[in-house]
Amino acid sequence: MSADTIRLTVAQALVRFLAEQWTERDGEKHRLIAGTFGIFGHGNVAGIGQALLQAAEDDLDMPYLLARNEQAMVHASAAYAKVNDRLSTYACTSSIGPGSTNMVTGAALATVNRLPVLLLPSDVFAGRIPDPVLQQLEDTRALDVSVNDAFRPVSKFFDRVSRPEQLIPSALAAMRVLTDPVETGAVVISLPQDVQAEAFDWPVDFFRRRTWRIRRPAPDAAELAAAIEALRSARKPLIVAGGGVVYSGATGRLREFAAAHGIPVAETHAGRGSVPWDHPQAVGALGSTGSRAANHLAHDADAVLGIGTRYSDFTTASHTVFGNPDVRFVNLNVVPMDAAKHSAATLVADARTGIEALAEGLRGWKTAPAWTRRATQLAADWQAVIDGARHLGHEPLPAQTEILGALNDAMDERDIVVNAAGSMPGDLQMMWRSRDPKQYHVEYGYSCMGYEVAAGLGCKLADPRREVFVLVGDGSYLMLSSEITTAISEGLKIVVVIVQNHGFASIGALSETLGSRRFGTEYRYRDAETGRLDGDVLPVDLAANAASLGADVITAKTVADFKDALERAKAAETTTVVHVETDPYSPGLPQSAWWDVPVSETATLESTREARAAYESSKRGQRHYL
Template sequence: MDTIRLTVSQALVKFLNAQYVEYDGEKKPFIKGIFTIFGHGNVLGLGQALQENPGRLEVYQGRNEQGMAHAATAFAKQKQRKQVMACTSSVGPGSANMITAAATATANQIPLLLFPSDVFATRQPDPALQQIEQTYDLSLSTNDAFRAVSKYWDRVSRPEQLMSALINAMRVLTNQADTGAVTISLPQDVQGEAWDYPLSFFQERTHFLDRYEPSKRSIQEAAALIRKKKKPFLILGGGVRYSEAADEFVQFAETFHIPFSETQAGKSCVESSHPLNVGGLGVTGNSAANELAQKADLIIGVGTRFTDFTTSSKRLYADSDVLAINLSDYHASKLDATTVISDAKMALLALKDELANYQTGYQNEIKEAKQRWAQELHRLHHIQYTETGFTPEIKSHFDHELDEYKEKLHTTLPQTTVLGCLNEWIPSDAIITCAAGSLPGDLQRMWVTKERNTYHLEYGYSCMGYEIASALGVKMAEPTKEVYALTGDGSYLMLHSELVTSIQEGYKINIILFDNSGFGCINNLQMGHGMDSFATEFRKRNKKTGQLDGEIMKINFAQSAKGYGAKTYEVHTLEELKSAVEDAKKQTVSTLIDVKVLPKTMTAGYGDSWWNVGISEISDKEQIQKEYEEKQQKLKQARQY
């Protein structure tokens, strides 16, 4: 057997360079590059290998381990899971920082390859710097925490273990039905140890992303179910995007005249203007989608995980039959559905042929529902704050005093109006990213996608801090397009470090920051369920009450980003917003637009949407008692499995 003597790190880099994927006949390198933050745990191991002979791998310097891993996740998501970035961190805190990103990737089923460094396999210098000593089990380290959030986890304690670890890593990363974070833990001493590796281990490997066809039996069963129904309703999930099955999905909907809605992962797979596209569904859905879904006699989910937001906590279409088309038998089996285990494109083509001359019973319901929503959308776009309040009236379940915010933030801008203007003013082929807070709900309802794959939302884990890092990852995947990260002030404060990496690498991203001085989404949640505002607004501590109910904090986010080298703008009016958006288009460096908006000016729920959240069974407040009782009634109307 021919061998080559390499360190574990050198062998790892050489192996990654030899990995390719082939999809629908197109072959390309699978690992584009690697994000790094070096420390004592990896700089002399994996760092040495990358410095000496990186091959075609591009090496990028991250600023925060969680941030760079989010960027890698966003890159893979925008590449339809067909190309990835790896990430390496040092031992201890550096590794721990990537755990949240690993969970985000796994929840969203996005391939993410992580190489966290680990403590010494020999245990000779124990306790090493940044090592946790668990007295009940000395084999544990920080990296064991990745087990719960990884689709595959391994620790390379001997050089020869690298081979099986990496082969299994590629198996999971290229598994379209069950992918996510892959964590290969690398003890810092083992990284530099050498071994005689077989040359065959480094031969070029092509991983075929085959399209799995449905069984004939499942297609016949699905068609028989559909034929019994008059008003089926389609849900377009992220699986349609990753299957690149948008055209087949549209043809299926058009052939049988079936309306369809979008999940956060599926939105922009098909343009919003399509006559059968009724928009977002569920808790963050609009009136058209929720109205039609509630009246449907069959729900057909294509590539969706049926999360609580998509199903309105299993209540929105509780009495309908469900047909699920999914590569994953686990996700397809939810809601006691009739299942078709298949690639989305293959299933839609087969089902279309099997249904032949079937037609639904829809008349004008789809068009009329869309027209009603269009009127509401127009209203949301044109809300203004006057001396007598909002015109037209804000759709809200509670009142809130806004004069203090108006004075402190020097703004009267409603969030929905700002979003309507941005939707009109940014380029139609620009890509927006977002993840958490009130913005994802507003965007799923309000954002009109004009071109495909221009809406990049992370909502499987709703991870605050994903927004700006994801914009960098998307820009790396789509360098010719403008990318806009829409983020709240809360998410920005949590994590915005990869803005610096974007400037370093010359990847221009645009950040539009909505500052309402608080965690507005959760403030809505607590006040909408009978609580007072408590520790969710950004207020100074009141010396009299001892609580966080003092003066509203005013932060100049534009100044913070300016210090990094970004082009920044401060916005308090629509005129200033338009000027900033237009000027930002001319810039070659990353930009940040600091938009001050009034709280309580986001959208609320539509139709029969409901979100099952924990509510106290015992309280002195009458409104909380009422909310608890209402929840019990709604639970009785929801599916139980």
């Protein structure tokens, strides 16, 4: 070993390398890899595990957090990255076999939502001498295939390090993808267990501090001119604010831009909070679970300025919400693929720099006053609908909208509400009132059941000064609640609100509209006579379960009880669970848009035939935006 090299194992070298990676944007620096989540097994305990122990002994800045579920630790990392505007994330290490493949769902969620996470799944022996080892998949077609190849289609970068020297280009490429606003998502470095423990003489320069600067690309002059011309000629423009507005730190610019030009602003799930709910141009959420105000404006809009949105089917109401036959799109997005959607006038740029350029080009121009007045009136009318849903006085069990309204009122401006799946994302998007762009944390790109508790942990790690409220239904809770224990062990306080309605209420309601009568969506005993799952309600005690994980638990039966429980939970110093039961059949907010879920084209059930007729009627409004 020479003076310009250092002898370390592959795992030790990787941990040391990760501790020296930073991001910088607008002069502000962040640790790129803030720490490592892990669960050790025979694939990584002697490799990455030993390296993390040695790092702690050597005071290397690489904290280790013991997770309880591999999928959950990826969710926590994604949530951490989301709160940090994708400038910082966690690494996740797992053992081979099921430990590694448990992270595949988390990888898909991160990639779908364009959130950076670094996954370090252990792999089988590169040397192959002991093959087949415990938990190894044997593929008769190729000997270099392992279960880790399942990461390839759900990741933005995948590499298997089969020799020590391969780590250098692999690690550098991984950092490049993690920090690229266009390409970011799940990044996977697969590490065979024998290679992790193998020593190598590493160039010292490999471990120097590196700063990855996050670009803010400016718009092309010709694209900018076309976008300005399209907006200036519009009589009924609408802005659709997506997650890119938040990640870019462009919320302030958007608020100024919308006010200066009088353009109403509708929001996607990821863009919720881009403008305060009571901003003069705010018209609420757009699409299948959007506000009546936003959807009515979208129906008539002749120009749509999409900023940082990928136009999911919920945003476009499955290509039905934009009803004007002459509608044209201008898409400002750092991702060329998203900018080009709907035959748009593309504006490939960072959201903040793009808004600034548009503002300069549109100086002195304003939307027609009649359009602005209509947007203001529709928004006010919708807020009155929300007020009614928040104060139903529903008995004997409260309505879900009452619980969400009470939570909204109890939270401070900078607190965070976390949700992902079930019926709550729809109600939240329609009725939530937020002022801070980080308050509304709803994962609806992958809508992954089980995301919530783990994400709450990640949010709290990202900003311990914010109170974090995790909203989770009994379906998601039963799938993945283990990180309550992790939060407690780390001394991190989150408030978990379990809304119990004895089944998959969201899919039950959807099933009803599709003519399937809520079949297979309720938590019930199997009836001995009919042989069906339509017996009595199961006596599942989620409050007792949460207590067994170490949380303090408060049970609420009424809306008044719930408000009191929230105040007690806010005052608590440790993770607290508030359990409340709601009526799954209680009135919800009125729907004003469609979602394409195909109904059986032929059926003996009258309910299905009726649903098919309604489906065919709605589908007639669906079209390509050309």
